[in-house]
Amino acid sequence: MEKFEKLTGVAAPLPVINVDTDMIIPKQFLKTIKREGLGVNLFDEMRYDDNGNEVPDFVLNKPQYRNAEILVAGDNFGCGSSREHAPWAIKDFGIRCIIAPSYADIFYNNCFKNGILPIIMPQEEVDALMKDAEKGSNARITVDLETQTVTSSDGEVFKFEMDPFRKHCLLEGLDDIGLTMNRSDEIASFESRAATERPWV
Amino acid sequence: MSPKTLYDKIWDAHLVHEDEDGTSLLYIDRHLVHEVTSPQAFEGLRMAGRKVHAPDKTIAVPDHNVPTTPDRVEGIKNEESRIQLEALDKNATEFGLNYYPVTDIRQGIVHIVGPEQGWTLPGMTVVCGDSHTATHGAFGALAHGIGTSEVEHVLATQTLIQSKSKNMKVEITGKLQPGVTAKDITLAVIGVTGTAGGTGHVIEYTGEAIRSLSMEGRMTVCNMAIEGGARAGLIAPDETTFEYIKGRPHAPKGAQWEQALAWWKTLFSDDDAHWDKVITLKAEDIAPCVTWGTSPEDVLPITGSVPAPESFSGGKVEAAKRALDYMGLEAGTPLSEIEIDTVFIGSCTNGRIEDLRAAAEILKGRKVKDGIRAMVVPGSGLVRAQAEEEGLSEIFEQAGFEWRLAGCSMCLAMNPDQLAPGERCAATSNRNFEGRQGRGGRTHLMSPQMAAAAAVTGRLTDVRDLMAPVAEPA
Numbered sequence: 182m183e184k185f186e187k188l189t190g191v192a193a194p195l196p197v198i199n200v201d202t203d204m205i206i207p208k209q210f211l212k213t214i215k216r217e218g219l220g221v222n223l224f225d226e227m228r229y230d231d232n233g234n235e236v237p238d239f240v241l242n243k244p245q246y247r248n249a250e251i252l253v254a255g256d257n258f259g260c261g262s263s264r265e266h267a268p269w270a271i272k273d274f275g276i277r278c279i280i281a282p283s284y285a286d287i288f289y290n291n292c293f294k295n296g297i298l299p300i301i302m303p304q305e306e307v308d309a310l311m312k313d314a315e316k317g318s319n320a321r322i323t324v325d326l327e328t329q330t331v332t333s334s335d336g337e338v339f340k341f342e343m344d345p346f347r348k349h350c351l352l353e354g355l356d357d358i359g360l361t362m363n364r365s366d367e368i369a370s371f372e373s374r375a376a377t378e379r380p381w382v
Numbered sequence: 383m384s385p386k387t388l389y390d391k392i393w394d395a396h397l398v399h400e401d402e403d404g405t406s407l408l409y410i411d412r413h414l415v416h417e418v419t420s421p422q423a424f425e426g427l428r429m430a431g432r433k434v435h436a437p438d439k440t441i442a443v444p445d446h447n448v449p450t451t452p453d454r455v456e457g458i459k460n461e462e463s464r465i466q467l468e469a470l471d472k473n474a475t476e477f478g479l480n481y482y483p484v485t486d487i488r489q490g491i492v493h494i495v496g497p498e499q500g501w502t503l504p505g506m507t508v509v510c511g512d513s514h515t516a517t518h519g520a521f522g523a524l525a526h527g528i529g530t531s532e533v534e535h536v537l538a539t540q541t542l543i544q545s546k547s548k549n550m551k552v553e554i555t556g557k558l559q560p561g562v563t564a565k566d567i568t569l570a571v572i573g574v575t576g577t578a579g580g581t582g583h584v585i586e587y588t589g590e591a592i593r594s595l596s597m598e599g600r601m602t603v604c605n606m607a608i609e610g611g612a613r614a615g616l617i618a619p620d621e622t623t624f625e626y627i628k629g630r631p632h633a634p635k636g637a638q639w640e641q642a643l644a645w646w647k648t649l650f651s652d653d654d655a656h657w658d659k660v661i662t663l664k665a666e667d668i669a670p671c672v673t674w675g676t677s678p679e680d681v682l683p684i685t686g687s688v689p690a691p692e693s694f695s696g697g698k699v700e701a702a703k704r705a706l707d708y709m710g711l712e713a714g715t716p717l718s719e720i721e722i723d724t725v726f727i728g729s730c731t732n733g734r735i736e737d738l739r740a741a742a743e744i745l746k747g748r749k750v751k752d753g754i755r756a757m758v759v760p761g762s763g764l765v766r767a768q769a770e771e772e773g774l775s776e777i778f779e780q781a782g783f784e785w786r787l788a789g790c791s792m793c794l795a796m797n798p799d800q801l802a803p804g805e806r807c808a809a810t811s812n813r814n815f816e817g818r819q820g821r822g823g824r825t826h827l828m829s830p831q832m833a834a835a836a837a838v839t840g841r842l843t844d845v846r847d848l849m850a851p852v853a854e855p856a
């Protein structure tokens with residue numbers, strides 16, 4: 182997995198609550214059997230009109246945000262389905278970090294498996310960064326996972342909380358499956374115990 | 383021993399390893415797999431030269447993008463869908479999974495097939511690359527959706543890295559009124575908690591109204607726990623559960639049944655267990671519900687009116703404006719005056735036999751209003767066969783419904799069943815998000831009875847009006 186350490190980039194403001202996974206990547210794009218190539222369809226129904234033309238008002242279509250690497254969004258981001266196509270599309274577009282007051286559980290988990298950092302901050306701080314992001318491409322925000330800080334374009338520093346295990350995996354780019362396979366003895370002993378206690382399983 | 387919730391008990395029974403910071407490795411008893419969220423996981427396995435750790439605990443069934451029209455036996459026309467289905471076929475066969483292909487009468491929506499075949503049992507951990515895995519919580523199983531990377535993790539190791547959620551109790555006291563169903567309970571709860579109210583929690587549903595529900599009703603309630611943001615929904619197993627399970631193909635038999643039953647009977651939350659959050663609703667206060675907006679929390683009793691965005695606060699004001707604009711609705715319009723174009727009865731929320739019986743009961747001797755497109759999509763081939771045996775399919779067809787083959791169908795429109803832009807649908811599914819049933823499509827969520835009533839009148843309708851005894855002509 183790709184590491185996440187530190188990132189300085191343009192932040193796109195998306196002040197919408199309950200952004201669901203159908204908005205992030207509509208179902209017609211879930212028919213792929215690959216992980217790549219979904220970025221062009223990120224936010225497809227908001228980003229393109231019925232004829233497939235770009236909607237100029239949509240944030241990621243504006244010239245200043247076309248290369249955004251950070252997304253600042255509203256409460257309960259990523260609610261809805263478990264589709265990992267949502268973080269795949271976000272990453273494929275080039276966004277590596279999301280800042281929001283809260284996330285839906287499965288989406289939040291999925292981000293970490295793909296080298297995306299989802300940051301949780303109180304509403305007031307998200308509001309402040311949203312204002313900063315609205316300044317456009319000259320307002321570059323810095324996210325530092327090691328120090329758990331976000332620095333706005335005018336130098337204001339915000340701290341954020343992060344689970345130590347998830348932080349470690351992101352910083353090191355660790356593969357979960359490899360880590361778990363190191364515990365194969367523990368899994369085997371669980372299985373032999375379970376075979377006696379719950380043989381019907 | 384300190385008192386535990388049902389969630390605590392299942393968690394503890396599946397703990398393989400726990401780090402000091404609480405990061406845990408949890409053993410997975412059942413892994414359900416479908417065609418949309420699994421191809422990349424199997425590809426990952428192959429690239430790393432890994433095997434499926436426990437193929438006997440892995441169940442594969444195609445559901446999301448299979449067409450539901452009878453011509454599907456001739457092959458699937460959409461190339462991308464066909465490739466995904468072929469990939470599942472190849473993966474299930476090569477890795478030796480329990481597999482129900484499209485041609486098998488047991489094929490259907492993964493969350494209907496699992497319980498139907500007795501794969502889902504109390505006290506198990508059940509995962510699937512699908513958020514509505516919450517459905518299986520109705521059996522007192524810890525069941526939740528996972529992403530594709532986690533699908534690969536479970537395939538390779540039969541475990542999942544988890545941190546423990548908090549405990550939330552949702553108690554529904556008293557008795558449901560006529561015309562009010564499990565769907566109305568679960569919608570009403572989301573109306574109170576909001577779509578993020580359960581975030582970080584596992585919900586256990588309790589109370590007399592929950593205990594009185596059949597297994598199918600309980601599955602409907604737990605199915606939508608995810609729409610309230612919860613990781614999972616649970617209902618403690620009881621005689622209703624055991625009765626449902628007994629004799630199913632993969633349920634334990636003989637001495638193992640007795641051994642299983644003895645353990646299952648210990649699966650309840652202790653009286654003085656700790657709850658991080660408690661919500662109580664009175665069943666008598668719950669009316670037949672419909673959604674008006676583009677989030678499952680946008681729900682009201684059918685007797686209500688479209689709310690004014692200004693009646694909300696914070697980010698919800700803008701969200702409600704956007705929702706009304708998308709839905710083509712004006713604040714103040716009585717919900718029962720909203721005209722619909724389409725009716726969809728089906729999905730993992732409401733595609734079981736009792737759902738079809740309830741809808742057929744309303745449709746008996748009635749007709750779908752002229753100009754309304756209406757379809758019933760049974761949740762599995764076996765549900766379909768049962769409905770045909772009971773004469774329900776005849777009632778649906780005589781009323782003017784299309785009688786389809788099993789699949790996810792119009793719940794998520796990954797298959798040919800879709801809404802056109804602006805088309806308004808009374809749906810028994812679980813999500814009313816923008817574009818969910820087709821780009822520009824407008825979804826109102828409700829129970830099967832309510833959807834049947836809407837089909838008859840052509841507008842959102844209080845099903846209780848159609849249930850009232852018809853007066854004899856003078």
